[in-house]
Amino acid sequence: MAAVDAADLGVGPGAWCAAEARSGRRCDVWHVPVAESPDYSICVFLLGPGARIPAHDHPGMTVLSKILQGSLDVASFDIVADNGDGTFAAAARWRTVEAPRFSELYATRDNVHEFVAGPEGACVLDVLSPPYDAAGGRDCHYVRVVRADGAAAVLEVYADGVEKNRLQTSLSRSNRSRFG
Secondary structure, three states, X not given: OOOOOHHHHOEOOOXXXXXXXXXXXXXXXXXXXXXXXXXXXXXXXXXXXXXXXXXXXXXXXXXXXXXXXXXXXXXXXXXXXXXXXXXXXXXXXXXEEEOOOEEEEEOOEOOEEEEEEEEEEXXXXXXXXXXXXXXXXXXXXXXXXXXXXXXXXXXXEEEOHHHHHHHHHHHOOOOOOOEO
16 A cells, blocks of 8 residues: 555546546545455545545544545544533544555544545545445444544534435545546
8 A cells, every 4th residue: 555656546636626527527525436345445535625524433444544645634533432412522633644644543543533635635545444334333424523622522423314325425426437
């Protein structure tokens, strides 16, 4: 994964613009599947300038993300307690990650995260192990940051049913072709 760069995947500068032009659809975040197995999932995210992947979790999973182009502002959270009122106390960390750096999360560290692309956008290669599997208890949950104060935050799960489907649909624009 360390040796992979954007050119290896056929991704050129402004790839999200090329994906939009080829598809005729306006989208700030493009999800491009690369490989899937019961043990792992590999995909590429193309984010336009300032585009956001909302805070979400990866239950029981390890995720390695390599920023291939551009930069990301990454907010990561560790759930430390259930507040009993539908919210969760979390330890928070904010950082900017620039190409060709990595961002990683584990089942017990930084498991909830949010990405916001920098002014030039971003191209991110993701490897998830194991992949999402709702039947296996590894479904994605979107969360909202209710309150943040330095290294502490309060989160609440807000997306389920129709809302979750809408969010997942907006993040699942697939285009398996090369990207300009």
